[in-house]
Amino acid sequence: MRSHLKLAMPLAVAALALGACGTTGGSSSTPAAGGSGGASSAAACDLKIGMFGALTGPNANLGIYIQNGVNLALDDYNAKHPDCKVALANYDSQGDPTQAPALAKNAIDDKKVVGIVGPAFSGESKAADPLFNEAGLVTITPSATNPALADNGWKTFFRALGNDSTQGPAAAKYIKDTLKSSKPFVIDDASEYGKGLADIVRQDLGSAVVGNDTIQQKQTDFGATVTKVTSSGADAVFFGGYSPEAAPMIKQLRDAGWKGTFVVADGVKDQSYLDNAGDAAEGTIITCPCVPADVAPEFQAAYKKKFNEDPNTYSGEGYDSATILLNGIGAGKTRETMVDWVKSYDEKGVTKQLKFDDKGESADVKVFAYKVESGKIVSAGEIK
Structure with a gap:
């Protein structure tokens, strides 16, 4: 869970994540992020995506699970774009909404940051997202589930899972x-x-x-x-x-x-x-509203190889959220054009079909039950 990144990601997951981005958003002329003819434009080089959530403090585990998924997606993208790599900027909120506005301003002021995975928690989302919306910096939360977040008219808000x-x-x-x-x-x-x-x-x-x-x-x-x-x-x-x-x-x-x-x-x-x-x-x-690890076997294997454990809560959603942003960078999108890219995104991810409605909510929603058995959290199936 707290492991640092050491291993390369299998090509199977790389193909899964980046293979179809050339048709995302309905434009057949957009170059594929990972294809032989799809090298990113010069404007898309030297950019960053942000990870906004608790990385220290009492709720750090949930943020670290997400961060692991984000870093896995970055490995994939950077392996395909060795001359035009994307970096990760971490914004450690400790899950504290009072810290969120200042961290949001830091992300906004860094003009190399073209999108945010997060904020991870609902309270910090409520505090930070108005600033992101005003700045036009897109956010895709893999874990904040309060329904009211989608009711504020924020143009930059997207949620990669079902809400409460x-x-x-x-x-x-x-x-x-x-x-x-x-x-x-x-x-x-x-x-x-x-x-x-x-x-x-x-x-x-x-x-x-x-x-x-x-x-x-x-x-x-x-x-x-x-x-x-x-x-x-x-x-x-x-x-x-x-x-x-x-x-x-x-x-x-x-x-x-x-x-x-x-x-x-x-x-x-x-x-x-x-x-x-x-x-x-x-x-x-x-x-x-997070899928069991075995729903995406290739992702599960890649994650386990890197971190020596199965994907945990919202690791897959973190991977998918980052992949949407990275595919946008690969297609030459900038901070100013990333919102429209995400709005029209419609591709299969490791957790679900990645598509959003007009409020930024996930168009593909499932809720699962899990049970603690013999000291482990095991899947008890989807709640229909």
Whole structure:
């Protein structure tokens, strides 16, 4: 997960990522980024893409998973363009929305940056994206899922996955139909992401919800919440939030004797949850609009060869987001023309068909369930 880049990427994935970009956007005259006649124009050389998200701090794992995918896409592109390489500019937000505006300004001021993968979290997206929109710097988030982000009229906003308006109902459906829960309890962490998602789950579960609670990020003592859950008779708990709070929460619930099913979402699909919750994590259900690693075997093999582990949460989405931008650079796009390139993009990626609607939302959306079994997060299939 925290590995540094050492190995070259297999040609199979290189062909997958760059082979068809000459027809992207409907222009047959656009040169293919990786083809023999598709050398980038001089204007497209010496450029950068940005990675905006938590690379340090309590939520760093999710950012690192994305960054690994981005770096894999860069390896692919640069191997095909050795005389015109693209560099990566990292903007480490630590997942803190208060740091986002200054980092966005840094990216905007670097005129070599022609596109951003991220911001990775919904709160920092809300803070940074107005600045990116004003500057005309395109962003493709591989992981920020708050639905309202697409409702601001930002011309530069694109999302390479489904939002919580899809994930929330899917989580509620799983709780009702698969778990057969009759007494669900819903908790959120008051964040832009966690509360937004939990509120959708609350709405979809309706009158079946036997209790609600709100905790705070960085909280460690969940005694009051545990009391509310156990006294309610809840047979399932949904938590909208991140792994640093989910791990001690489930440990304290189990220590109090609660036997129900803990259901969480993509913000908890992180190795740190397993490490910090230990045996208490067993049986946890995780929903995520992210595809299982084995959906794209060639990408899985390339990633595992480089990082000695399978792709993790949003690694594939990070790869796809970066590939869209890199294909644009290969076709001679600049910061000023990249928005239209992304808007009209329609190619198969490693996670899905990469295409966006008029609000920048992914046109191909799926939500999967995962389960913690024997100390590992394993796929439990798509939630239809």
